[in-house]
Amino acid sequence: MLDIILSGCNGRMGHALEAQCSTDTELNIVAGFDILGTSERNFPIFAVPSEFSGSADVVVDFSHPAALSSLLSFCLQRRLPIVLATTGYSQAQLAEIEDASQSIPIFRSGNFSLGVNVLLELVRQAGAMLGEDFDVEIIERHHSKKVDAPSGTALMLAEALAVSLPYEPEYVYDRHMVRRPRERREIGISSVRGGTIAGDHEVLFAGKDEIIELRHCAQSREVFAAGALKAARYLAGRDAPGLYGMRDLTNSLLEAQS
Ligand SMILES: NC(=O)C1=CN([C@@H]2O[C@H](COP(=O)(O)OP(=O)(O)OC[C@H]3O[C@@H](n4cnc5c(N)ncnc54)[C@H](OP(=O)(O)O)[C@@H]3O)[C@@H](O)[C@H]2O)C=CC1
Numbered sequence: 725m726l727d728i729i730l731s732g733c734n735g736r737m738g739h740a741l742e743a744q745c746s747t748d749t750e751l752n753i754v755a756g757f758d759i760l761g762t763s764e765r766n767f768p769i770f771a772v773p774s775e776f777s778g779s780a781d782v783v784v785d786f787s788h789p790a791a792l793s794s795l796l797s798f799c800l801q802r803r804l805p806i807v808l809a810t811t812g813y814s815q816a817q818l819a820e821i822e823d824a825s826q827s828i829p830i831f832r833s834g835n836f837s838l839g840v841n842v843l844l845e846l847v848r849q850a851g852a853m854l855g856e857d858f859d860v861e862i863i864e865r866h867h868s869k870k871v872d873a874p875s876g877t878a879l880m881l882a883e884a885l886a887v888s889l890p891y892e893p894e895y896v897y898d899r900h901m902v903r904r905p906r907e908r909r910e911i912g913i914s915s916v917r918g919g920t921i922a923g924d925h926e927v928l929f930a931g932k933d934e935i936i937e938l939r940h941c942a943q944s945r946e947v948f949a950a951g952a953l954k955a956a957r958y959l960a961g962r963d964a965p966g967l968y969g970m971r972d973l974t975n976s977l978l979e980a981q982s
């Protein structure tokens with residue numbers, strides 16, 4: 725049995741995770757954290773992590789960057805592993821995560837779907853093969869309620885391109901004031917918000933008279949919830965501090981199959 729604390733439990737992803745845990749007898753939500761505290765659920769909810777005095781195996785967080793410091797202090801104090809799925813962290817917060825991972829196991833990814841992690845590999849390959857001749861643009865589309873832009877996944881795609889392209893890219897987020905032709909080393913990142921789009925990421929390679937589009941569309945939040953719960957299982961079995969990611973998880977799943 726895995727005892728989970730669900731941070732951001734009142735949100736869209738919090739509900740998606742609760743639904744998946746309710747169908748798996750091995751997963752047990754012992755408490756929730758959320759800014760508004762109590763609600764009518766099957767577990768107690770705390771507005772401030774330090775108010776929880778029970779025990780747990782792992783924290784899974786889909787909340788807001790503002791929750792990070794109190795979550796990390798809570799986990800550091802109890803030596804609890806944490807899965808961080810929240811996006812929109814500042815550079816200083818990423819450094820805080822890195823620091824904390826010297827003391828506890830932390831699993832962080834801007835996207836927990838298996839498909840996006842395959843997309844990242846394909847984008848790396850395409851960047852290395854096409855980078856000399858093609859312009860590259862990233863387009864992400866999400867529901868109207870999303871607060872951060874560009875998405876965490878778009879930033880991961882940008883990082884994947886940065887290691888594979890034959891030049892150091894310059895990211896361009898907004899062209900509306902620019903009055904000049906595009907330069908090869910630019911990577912445009914465009915964010916679209918509307919309706920209930922669960923998560924849609926496209927990398928466009930535009931060459932002379934030909935275009936390649938690599939695209940992933942999440943059709944529901946279930947894919948993210950399922951991936952984060954796999955990460956929680958992976959982390960709970962680990963004592964060693966460190967910063968883990970989807971590559972560690974997919975490698976361990978492949979090892980288990982062989
Ligand atoms: N890595 C991945 O695969 C995925 C990551 N995400 C990320 O997860 C996060 C949550 O997404 P989603 O569920 O759609 O968002 P929601 O806004 O629906 O849920 C977030 C919850 O956290 C609460 N919250 C806000 N601020 C704080 C705080 N300071 N402390 C504690 N709780 C807080 C919100 O309360 P209130 O509504 O009152 O503000 C809300 O209940 C986002 O950063 C999103 O980008 C989402 C999907 C997949």
Ligand SMILES: O=C(O)C1=N[C@H](C(=O)O)C[C@H](O)C1
Nearest residue numbers: 811834835870875876877923
């Ligand atoms: O906020 C969301 O909904 C999502 N956020 C993540 C991101 O910022 O990339 C992952 C997914 O696309 C859904």
